[in-house]
Amino acid sequence: MKMDKRTQEEMNHMEIIIGKIMRVGVATAAVVMLIGYILMVVKHSTGYPGRTFPTTLTAICQGIIQLKPYAIMMGGIFLLILTPALRVATSIYTFFKEHDKLYTIVTTAVLVILLISFFLGHTDH
Template structure:
């Protein structure tokens, strides 16, 4: 019984992570939309992290929207990381290996996306 309770606890925490990630992302995007509505600009949308952070300091709506999308993309990645620790705690090493491989594939895919631009 204790093992099932532990699994349910981990599943709930993963669910909270996903919900919080989506809510935070949506809030950041809404802030960006409000800023964009209040202060429309004709500048190019920031596509790198440095440009996004510069835009955040300047309160540019496009930068907030891009940060919200970036957070939304990172939410499932965070879920994979938490799953690695959950499987390790359960001593399910086959799933730890599989999940680490999935994380490596995600990191490689995001890295290639940064290089391709």
């Protein structure tokens, strides 16, 4: 399938956006994790008793509000996990704009599986 010049320019633009999403997402996650680590060193505490840490999105958000270092670091990890999911969502848009039905469907299925795993992947030990 041959693309016209405008479509090719749009695709190049989307590739640049996807690259920026990945760089900004990873950098943001690293900064958040570093802030949590610095806070842990300054406070001499993780904010949680023993070897426990927040494992649910609710617990992470509550811990971030309370400035608990482990919660902030887990928030950074969560951002790191969300970065490729955002890239998948952006790819869906790109494939849709290209009128590539197969890749739009497959990529949408991948995003749905990622979202399901985010919400159902937590288990209590």
